[in-house]
Amino acid sequence: MKRQVPLIITFIVGVVMVIQYFIPRQPFAGLFDTFNRWFLVIAVFALLLGLLNLLRLHVNKVKKIDKGWGYSVVLLSGLVATIFTGAKWGIGTGTPFNYIFVNIQQPMGATMFALLAFFIASASFRAFRARNIDATLLLVAAIIVMLGRVPIGNILWNKLPLIADWIMTYPNTAGQRAIMIGIALGTVSYSLRVILGIERTYLGGE
Amino acid sequence: MLILFIISSLSISAFDTPNDAGGSVTLKFSYPSPFISGEIMRKEEGKEFERMVAVSPSDTYWIDNSVEDGVKYYYQVVLTTEEDVVASEPASVISSPQWFHKGRTTMLIVVLLVCGLILFFIKQAKGGKELYIRRIAGLEAIDEAVGRATELGRPVMFIAGIMDIDDLQTIAGITILRRVAKKAAEYESQILMPTSRSLVMTAAQETVKEAYYDAGRPDIFNPNNVFYLTDDQFGFAAGCDGIMVREKPGAIFMMGSFYAESLILAETGHSTGAIQIAGTAMPSQLPFFVTACDYTLIGEEFFAASAYLSKDPLQLGSLKGQDWGKAMFFALIVVGSVLATFGFTIIKDILIVQ
Numbered sequence: 001m002k003r004q005v006p007l008i009i010t011f012i013v014g015v016v017m018v019i020q021y022f023i024p025r026q027p028f029a030g031l032f033d034t035f036n037r038w039f040l041v042i043a044v045f046a047l048l049l050g051l052l053n054l055l056r057l058h059v060n061k062v063k064k065i066d067k068g069w070g071y072s073v074v075l076l077s078g079l080v081a082t083i084f085t086g087a088k089w090g091i092g093t094g095t096p097f098n099y100i101f102v103n104i105q106q107p108m109g110a111t112m113f114a115l116l117a118f119f120i121a122s123a124s125f126r127a128f129r130a131r132n133i134d135a136t137l138l139l140v141a142a143i144i145v146m147l148g149r150v151p152i153g154n155i156l157w158n159k160l161p162l163i164a165d166w167i168m169t170y171p172n173t174a175g176q177r178a179i180m181i182g183i184a185l186g187t188v189s190y191s192l193r194v195i196l197g198i199e200r201t202y203l204g205g206e
Numbered sequence: 207m208l209i210l211f212i213i214s215s216l217s218i219s220a221f222d223t224p225n226d227a228g229g230s231v232t233l234k235f236s237y238p239s240p241f242i243s244g245e246i247m248r249k250e251e252g253k254e255f256e257r258m259v260a261v262s263p264s265d266t267y268w269i270d271n272s273v274e275d276g277v278k279y280y281y282q283v284v285l286t287t288e289e290d291v292v293a294s295e296p297a298s299v300i301s302s303p304q305w306f307h308k309g310r311t312t313m314l315i316v317v318l319l320v321c322g323l324i325l326f327f328i329k330q331a332k333g334g335k336e337l338y339i340r341r342i343a344g345l346e347a348i349d350e351a352v353g354r355a356t357e358l359g360r361p362v363m364f365i366a367g368i369m370d371i372d373d374l375q376t377i378a379g380i381t382i383l384r385r386v387a388k389k390a391a392e393y394e395s396q397i398l399m400p401t402s403r404s405l406v407m408t409a410a411q412e413t414v415k416e417a418y419y420d421a422g423r424p425d426i427f428n429p430n431n432v433f434y435l436t437d438d439q440f441g442f443a444a445g446c447d448g449i450m451v452r453e454k455p456g457a458i459f460m461m462g463s464f465y466a467e468s469l470i471l472a473e474t475g476h477s478t479g480a481i482q483i484a485g486t487a488m489p490s491q492l493p494f495f496v497t498a499c500d501y502t503l504i505g506e507e508f509f510a511a512s513a514y515l516s517k518d519p520l521q522l523g524s525l526k527g528q529d530w531g532k533a534m535f536f537a538l539i540v541v542g543s544v545l546a547t548f549g550f551t552i553i554k555d556i557l558i559v560q
Contacts, residue, residue: 112441
């Protein structure tokens with residue numbers, strides 16, 4: 001029974017979601033949005049679970065003075081400070097909460113994002129080593145595309161941007177579409193397995 | 207003479223808006239350009255015309271979303287010119303909701319065909335027919351990766367993407383998690399799983415717990431190892447990177463939906479020397495994983511993982527059906543390309559979905 005009920009719910013909701021795509025009239029119209037709203041409500045309540053889990057884990061770590069407990073202190077201080085300032089003075093412009101968000105949260109997020117530039121450089125260095133014919137082809141294509149996308153490429157040879165565009169429009173798009181078709185079919189097949197209850201690992205069964 | 211010309215070229219047609227939930231009619235009109243102002247008028251049976259909206263010479267259609275289904279409405283377009291005010295002949299229409307979206311007929315046929323193929327092969331598999339599935343290196347390497355982490359005495363790290371449990375990729379990731387967790391339990395190894403969504407955390411905790419029970423090692427299951435970090439994309443990436451650098455996991459699995467954080471995670475994992483296996487259906491992130499990870503499950507391989515790992519004939523049957531679906535699309539692409547080369551776009555036109 002513990003397994004059957006979720007499987008029945010999954011089947012009914014799955015089939016209804018497929019049907020609503022093809023039937024524009026009520027009661028099917030807007031069903032997708034309604035279900036999404038329900039999910040958002042559940043997710044908001046679940047956020048509390050996450051918060052409690054975070055608190056329990058880090059409070060215990062600090063209590064036991066476990067390895068890396070200092071990080072937990074920073075996390076808990078940040079959590080308490082943000083909740084307190086937000087609850088007491090609101091979250092609008094000029095409030096302490098907004099100050100924390102703009103001067104701490106946003107720069108930290110931007111810093112992580114900026115790290116991508118360095119990671120792309122190190123990953124490209126490894127990927128573009130001409131070890132065999134395939135890697136050499138990749139290297140040549142990458143150099144053409146990179147040069148074709150910057151002004152110096154046009155100065156070196158005015159055909160480079162055209163070749164770069166051709167590589168992106170034809171071979172690159174063809175490859176991407178092949179992957180997309182595979183993903184679409186994989187999604188249909190996987191969804192069908194979930195709807196029919198053949199795939200039930202996510203419920204804890206084999 | 208000018209008035210006659212305006213009247214003759216002034217027309218309005220009204221029809222029920224197709225493929226909708228009702229409560230809407232579409233008006234199409236044409237008129238000569240020299241006029242000062244134009245208005246769309248509407249009336250119900252037995253009532254007076256009332257002004258609905260002003261129109262300019264560039265307007266060719268208008269959708270009225272304020273109608274009631276089953277009620278007959280009359281529309282006319284009224285133009286004010288320098289010489290006179292002229293009105294078109296009224297056009298009548300009744301709005302109604304549709305039972306089927308005709309613009310999605312092709313989609314329905316394709317879905318039915320693909321589902322039919324999948325169900326056919328599932329039935330064949332049920333009948334005991336042997337089905338060949340090609341080897342997927344990334345999935346074969348799962349046991350090896352967990353084994354290596356165990357040998358090194360390090361934990362296994364699993365990241366199920368940054369999307370919530372309503373994303374199919376997250377569910378596919380969790381099915382792989384079960385296999386990884388079971389193997390980790392058999393090897394008496396620990397699995398670390400930071401999540402960026404609370405619902406994923408609860409589902410993953412349950413999955414890992416079941417896997418440890420299945421392996422007969424519930425005693426070494428630590429629920430604190432599956433924990434919530436943050437919903438914030440880069441906050442989550444920073445948290446995971448910190449765990450990778452501090453805990454130095456022997457194997458890292460990244461299975462789910464990833465965005466810009468994919469390379470940040472994969473490169474940091476690479477720098478720690480961990481064996482990395484990634485799987486995602488995000489085409490834009492695949493190159494990063496291919497570059498930074500030891501094995502990558504590309505799109506459909508990722509969705510095929512649970513079937514491949516379980517060797518369940520029913521699931522393998524669905525993979526076979528999926529492959530036949532691919533063959534069908536391949537044939538359509540070839541035929542469509544040849545026809546389009548000779549100027550016939552029938553295949554392309556048929557496959558357009560509204």
